Amino acid sequence: MSVLSPVASIGRATLSLLASLGRIAIFAVQVVGHIFRPPFYPREFLSALMQIGWFSLPVVGMTALFTGGALALQIYAGGARYGAEAAVPSITAIGMVRELGPVLGGLMVAARVTSSIAAEIGTMKVTEQIDALVTLSTNPLKYLAVPRVVAAVLVMPILVAVGDSIGIAGGWLVGVNQLGFNSAAYLQNTVNFLEFWDVASGLVKGAAFGFIIALMGVFHGMNSGRGAQGVGAATKSAVVAASVLILAANFLLTRVFFTS
């Protein structure tokens, strides 16, 4: 083994990462191109809305509730070192709507939805259902990708908004019941402090994460290898890719939104 081989393997890994990013980018452009051109598949779209949006509510709600509560506890404990316990409502709210609502919501929905999209479409791929669609004059991108991507982009901001509210409620519950805040004052403080852009930026992030969530599921499903193992590998790659891309996109969006 030569001394250069670790370097070579890092180089190879980097190249293959760039290549797959390139393929994902091309795929994304193709999908977006199909969004506005008929035929449209309303039934697939409605079913995607239900699957991605409605059925994700419990997961997103639970995640937000516990996160909001934990956040309030941490901020109280941390704030106590500076005598800044009063900042609990405002910082919980801002942490929730700007970061944790969209990011944790996005990751949880990725775990739930990206995996199921990848497994479903991967199974369709290995059982020749995608080929069958083509022979029945139906474009798989229009029929499978577009409804899911559009549904995810539309529904994620709503999920984030719900998560934000429940997260703030979690903080409020802890604040009032455990940290001795006055209920009305806690809420007043939250409402006064939050600015429009704090909330809106999180919703925009949600839409971007929705795009990533559905796109990764469809992309990896359609490129699934053969057999059950192929579908398993595709599902895993889809969730990993979606999670990493969500975190990367979050960093980029935060930079763009909040550094002036």
Place this chain on the structure above:
Amino acid sequence: MIELSDVHKKFGSNRVLQGVDLVIPKATSMVIIGGSGTGKSVLLKSVLGLVRPDSGTITLDGQDVTTGDRDAFLARFGMLFQGGALFDSLRVWENVAFRLLRGERKLPKPQAREIAIEKLRRVGLKPETADQFPAELSGGMQKRVGLARAIAAEPEIIFFDEPTTGLDPIMSGVINDLIREIVTEMGATAMTITHDMTSVRAIADNVAMLHGGKIRWTGPVSELDATDDPYVQQFIHGRADGPIESVR
């Protein structure tokens, strides 16, 4: 007429098709035989453009299948996949009527459903099957639903990938008759893959044997038994020894 000339396809280092030449005249029934894994399914998929050959040309009525309007091209075809390839999120009748419910020549739902039930009957399935989901059916029933879907829009060219595999002998007979009928009565062009020699004799006008990535032998079904090609002889008589290796 479908014409393949010098078609090559490899997957990685696996050279599946190595120069296939084949002609399927209009309104005739071509049956492809050959051992499993020799690339029969890949051959069908190449014609449809589901698999892109590495080299060679495939033409339909003189026009290269990779050029021209793809929707118009595919609208002329029906295909039964080896595994059925039914959409498991849709009911049986919605599978069968898939093409009828979408696209430019879209039919109203009740009419599409009626046609679907009629096609199901032709493949020997009861109307009750229509509202079931594919996962609720046996393998042989799924295969027949796939067949009903392939013929639902009455395409002029139909590909059948192992239509009778997994069916009992009586049902195989029904399907063989149906395929023959589609060719002789509706004037369709058919290309069928099968391992079942009874089917070959019932369905084929012409037979081609794929072996070693090439068409080893082709000719009218009437000459099949008379050929002295040792590969064909071994295959049609199902002998374990002969030029075709039994470990592949």
